[in-house]
Amino acid sequence: MLKLFIATLVSSLLLVCGVVVFYWRDTGYDPSAIDLVRHLLLLPLLISVILWLPWAIYRVWKAQQQRKEQRKQDELAQSQQIEAVEKQAKPVDIEWIQLNIYSSAAYSALGENETIIDELQKFKSPELDTQLQNNYGLPMLSYRIQALDNVITNADKEDEFEIEHPRHQRIQALIEHQLEQHAETLWQIAQHLKQSALFYDSELAYEYRMHPAWIDPNSEYASDVQDNQESIKSVTKLNRIHIHILLSESVLHFWNEAQSFEIVEHYLRSLGIITAQIQIEHHYLSQETAYKDWVLLLAQLSKQLEEISLILNVDSEIDQELLDEKTWLTDRYLPSEYASSWCLAASFLQLLETTPQKKLNIGLNVDNILDQLPTEHIVSLEQLKPVQPFVLILDDMTNIPTIKKVNHAFSQSHIEPHHFIYTKQSLGDTQHLAKVFGFMLSMHFPDELMTMIYSVDQSSTHCFIQAYEDMNEKLAQSI
Structure with missing residues (x-):
């Protein structure tokens, strides 16, 4: 840069000297010593400085920016170093979630419960589905639960709840199937809820006493009621049963929650659980976050002091309308349907006269x-x-x-x-x-x-x- 500045100064000096000397000669001017210094030395120097001033300002501004950036980087590196040291000095404590599982069920095209694990080890392949077609009009492979077809056909003739959407119909049938797998545990929960209400909550106790069996001595439940009147005992406080229905986010646009509420409540009421002690909640999960949401849900349930939960996890894509959308971009889409469920509670909550099957x-x-x-x-x-x-x-x-x-x-x-x-x-x-x-x-x-x-x-x-x-x-x- 110094060489360029000197070159600029020399060029300015030569140019100014030439112009000034020729001007003085033509005008006959006799310059003094001050004129020589002012015009032949200071003026070229001033011109060179003016020419280089913008570049000098730019260099100063750029240097300031670099110093600021360097300070930021130094501060960031220092903070990261401090965080790393603190992290090494204070490792995150391991947190344990503990839950008791009282009953469970699983259902898929491979079978039910233990059968599914056996078939997994055999690497059972999907079967040709004659009712579903790909975008070429040919039968496609699927993991269809064949037994579910007969259940849906009979339900269309007998069920009081009408479900029009085919996929909704299959998912609802799977939910009802899973509820039946927990009938014994749910009946025991009903007994515990009743005992808890009679012992801890006078308002709920009044609702139970308004049950037909308390009024009609000829009711089929009359003998149970008499036993309850004679032996109301202290039990672990249990306020409600919480039903968590896990569904795919893709069913959100057509799922009828009110209808689902009614079907589940109808089944639970048939076991003797009053509506005030039933809470039903739907969860719509995406594939990307489903596992994270699942772990968070289990962590939440492990902290519930006075409720027991039934989790129903159900999905089905055995639906031609849905598959027409899926196979529009791919020829190898493989649909399936499955359901799983757990009845579980926090580790410190003991269900009446029931031992958990396993511990999580x-x-x-x-x-x-x-x-x-x-x-x-x-x-x-x-x-x-x-x-x-x-x-x-x-x-x-x-x-x-x-x-x-x-x-x-x-x-x-x-x-x-x-x-x-x-x-x-x-x-x-x-x-x-x-x-x-x-x-x-x-x-x-x-x-x-x-x-x-x-x-x-x-x-x-x-x-x-x-x-x-x-x-x-x-x-x-x-x-």
């Missing part, structure tokens, strides 16, 4: 699987010796990055790939609630196995399900 433990904020509380015992379990799967992987294991993440998560444990079982392939492309279904399917592994559930969607979340008595023993040993 969910570890949050766990970076290493070896940090798990139950994992300290799983290393020595007999289930590691035979080639028997007990770890449910909910992700798509045809995706290479997913495979790497799963292998890395279990690389420091004694759990190997032959212990894995995968659920995604059995549900085709109906994936909005597939991970929730796979999670709930874990209840149907043999009682002697500690079942684990894992998804890369929540890499720091690890879930364990074990028979109720065995889990208590393990936790007692760990403490």
